[in-house]
Amino acid sequence: MEKYELLPEQLLYEGTATEDNFFAPTPLPESEIIKTHNPAYWHKLKHLLLNRKEERRTGFPLSKELVNREIVIANGTKTLSEFALKDGCGFNIAGGTHHAYTDRGEGFCLLNDIAIASNYLLEKELVHQILVVDLDVHQGNGTAEIFQNNKKVFTFSMHGANNYPYQKEQSDLDIGLADNTEDDLYLELLDKNLRTLFNQLEPDFVFFQSGVDVLASDKLGRLGLTLNGCKQRDQIVFESCKRDGIPIVVVMGGGYSPKIADIIEAHANTFRVGMKVLG
Numbered sequence: 001m002e003k004y005e006l007l008p009e010q011l012l013y014e015g016t017a018t019e020d021n022f023f024a025p026t027p028l029p030e031s032e033i034i035k036t037h038n039p040a041y042w043h044k045l046k047h048l049l050l051n052r053k054e055e056r057r058t059g060f061p062l063s064k065e066l067v068n069r070e071i072v073i074a075n076g077t078k079t080l081s082e083f084a085l086k087d088g089c090g091f092n093i094a095g096g097t098h099h100a101y102t103d104r105g106e107g108f109c110l111l112n113d114i115a116i117a118s119n120y121l122l123e124k125e126l127v128h129q130i131l132v133v134d135l136d137v138h139q140g141n142g143t144a145e146i147f148q149n150n151k152k153v154f155t156f157s158m159h160g161a162n163n164y165p166y167q168k169e170q171s172d173l174d175i176g177l178a179d180n181t182e183d184d185l186y187l188e189l190l191d192k193n194l195r196t197l198f199n200q201l202e203p204d205f206v207f208f209q210s211g212v213d214v215l216a217s218d219k220l221g222r223l224g225l226t227l228n229g230c231k232q233r234d235q236i237v238f239e240s241c242k243r244d245g246i247p248i249v250v251v252m253g254g255g256y257s258p259k260i261a262d263i264i265e266a267h268a269n270t271f272r273v274g275m276k277v278l279g
Contacts, residue, residue: 048064091274101146
């Protein structure tokens with residue numbers, strides 16, 4: 001999508017980021033992929049062997065370029081998790097591929113970057129309790145499935161109740177919102193539930209899926225948030241992490257407003273607020 005090129009240009013232009021803040025990840029090794037995804041599924045992806053039904057489920061025509069893009073994104077999130085442990089935060093210009101399951105892709109997602117990075121941190125014993133804060137308008141169904149039996153990763157998804165995926169998985173905490181939910185109720189629910197989760201779980205790492213398809217202008221969203229409401233959403237998440245000194249990795253997720261300027265502004269706000277609160 002166009003936003004992946006325009007967003008870094010905007011951040012550089014306005015001075016929110018400098019060239020030194022960026023890095024280009026290499027492809028993720030196969031050995032890391034199959035610690036999260038079924039080896040048979042990875043074999044089919046790698047050799048472009050998905051059948052027509054499996055390919056349609058992903059929403060993409062399968063290609064080598066697409067698979068390579070996914071493994072680069074996944075390694076970006078994994079690498080950022082290491083940076084966050086040292087510096088407090090890391091931002092992926094892409095990522096948030098939360099519809100990818102252990103054994104299949106869905107909804108424009110082939111490999112689950114949050115799950116891959118989480119499993120890496122846990123395997124290396126770099127963290128003990130991860131909290132996934134998924135605020136994309138669509139439920140993080142793939143992430144919920146991957147970690148359904150893993151108490152070291154708590155999945156929290158706040159999403160449109162009547163939106164895709166129409167058959168939801170069970171996250172550790174799901175909050176399904178009615179169509180056209182506006183800023184005040186959304187922010188009240190988010191703040192209340194994050195405070196409870198941080199107090200009860202005492203996580204030592206957070207992954208934040210910061211999709212901006214919660215905007216009222218979004219073609220696929222069905223919620224009613226303003227640009228300022230979306231910005232306040234991000235601030236609540238960042239201030240929660242700042243308050244408890246918890247490292248955070250942010251992945252971009254969806255955004256499908258008709259005006260590309262609205263998408264870029266909303267995503268750029270995530271970086272601006274993050275830099276202000278955590279920088």
